[in-house]
Amino acid sequence: MLYTIFLYQSESGLLLFDKSFQDISSGKMELFSSFFSALKAFIGEMIIEGSTELKNISLGDYTVLITSIDEVRADLVVIGDKEDSKAINKLVPRLIKEILKHTNVFLEWQGKREDFEILDQPISEIILSHKKLLGDKSLIEHQDLILKSMWAHKKDLSAQQIKDLTHERQILMKRLENLINLPKKLEIAENLLEISEKLKDDQNFMKHQEEIKVIKDEIRDTKIKLNYYLEKIKITINQAVNQLGNKPLNEGDYKDVYLNLYSFSNKLKNMTDSNSWEEYRNNAQIFINKDEVELGEISQAISKTLKMSDNVEDYIN
Numbered sequence: 001m002l003y004t005i006f007l008y009q010s011e012s013g014l015l016l017f018d019k020s021f022q023d024i025s026s027g028k029m030e031l032f033s034s035f036f037s038a039l040k041a042f043i044g045e046m047i048i049e050g051s052t053e054l055k056n057i058s059l060g061d062y063t064v065l066i067t068s069i070d071e072v073r074a075d076l077v078v079i080g081d082k083e084d085s086k087a088i089n090k091l092v093p094r095l096i097k098e099i100l101k102h103t104n105v106f107l108e109w110q111g112k113r114e115d116f117e118i119l120d121q122p123i124s125e126i127i128l129s130h131k132k133l134l135g136d137k138s139l140i141e142h143q144d145l146i147l148k149s150m151w152a153h154k155k156d157l158s159a160q161q162i163k164d165l166t167h168e169r170q171i172l173m174k175r176l177e178n179l180i181n182l183p184k185k186l187e188i189a190e191n192l193l194e195i196s197e198k199l200k201d202d203q204n205f206m207k208h209q210e211e212i213k214v215i216k217d218e219i220r221d222t223k224i225k226l227n228y229y230l231e232k233i234k235i236t237i238n239q240a241v242n243q244l245g246n247k248p249l250n251e252g253d254y255k256d257v258y259l260n261l262y263s264f265s266n267k268l269k270n271m272t273d274s275n276s277w278e279e280y281r282n283n284a285q286i287f288i289n290k291d292e293v294e295l296g297e298i299s300q301a302i303s304k305t306l307k308m309s310d311n312v313e314d315y316i317n
Contacts, residue, residue, distance in 0.1 A: 001135040006077040013044035017116040022138040032140045034209040042150045047075045060145040067092055072106035098122045144202045151200040169195045182270050186215045222267050226312045229264035237305045249298040254287035271316045
């Protein structure tokens with residue numbers, strides 16, 4: 001089976017174009033994004049270190065076929081099963097012929113990967129016309145073996161480097177245990193993933209990859225809820241003010257304002273290092289304790305709530 005096709009800029013190892021023919025759902029692609037990023041980076045390194053001749057890199061049961069295309073200063077990379085190497089080799093000239101039809105895109109490239117989307121349809125048609133190279137498998141089925149094979153091509157670290165990285169990992173894992181700030185947790189998990197890659201530790205690499213997916217999902221879910229509570233805050237505070245009429249401020253009905261503002265502050269607490277969430281918590285307390293505070297405090301709380309930004313990112317950044 002043929003799994004994926006990459007095009008890299010020869011001089012820089014920069015990825016220009018990629019097309020996957022694997023059976024991967026969007027959810028799984030997101031989960032294994034770190035793995036695919038590591039794979040792309042590894043191949044990019046091989047491109048920079050490589051030569052101009054046709055070459056194969058073995059990754060367990062898979063083969064990475066790299067062909068230099070001097071006319072466009074790029075390298076074509078095809079990953080497939082070893083048993084299909086001959087069929088893939090026969091396909092490469094057709095792919096190169098199609099690529100050379102767009103030489104100007106490569107030679108006049110200004111840095112936008114979107115420029116290479118013109119290759120998507122013709123390359124797909126070439127691959128899809130060879131049904132024997134298509135299937136329902138994926139590289140993620142043997143992720144650990146591929147990682148080990150990739151790292152076998154890299155230089156070993158010194159004993160001191162291993163000791164330093166192991167120590168750094170222990171510190172980061174301890175920090176991760178006590179954190180509630182989701183963006184910070186994501187940053188640390190990504191650092192741990194990078195350390196695992198340097199240490200060639202496939203088990204921890206896969207573990208941290210899953211952690212990153214979980215944290216990203218939490219961040220996405222938290223932002224959705226922050227948006228929801230923010231919208232409800234705006235609606236309920238306006239309703240409360242409009243219903244006041246000539247009544248004193250402490251006779252207003254702020255119950256729904258309190259509930260949404262309190263929930264908003266709770267979620268915001270997990271998304272920022274600042275203490276800004278406490279301001280919204282304090283305002284919520286003023287609304288629920290309206291009979292015990294000065295009218296001036298209620299007035300200030302209403303004013304601050306009405307002036308709250310509609311953009312959730314303003315509270316996080």
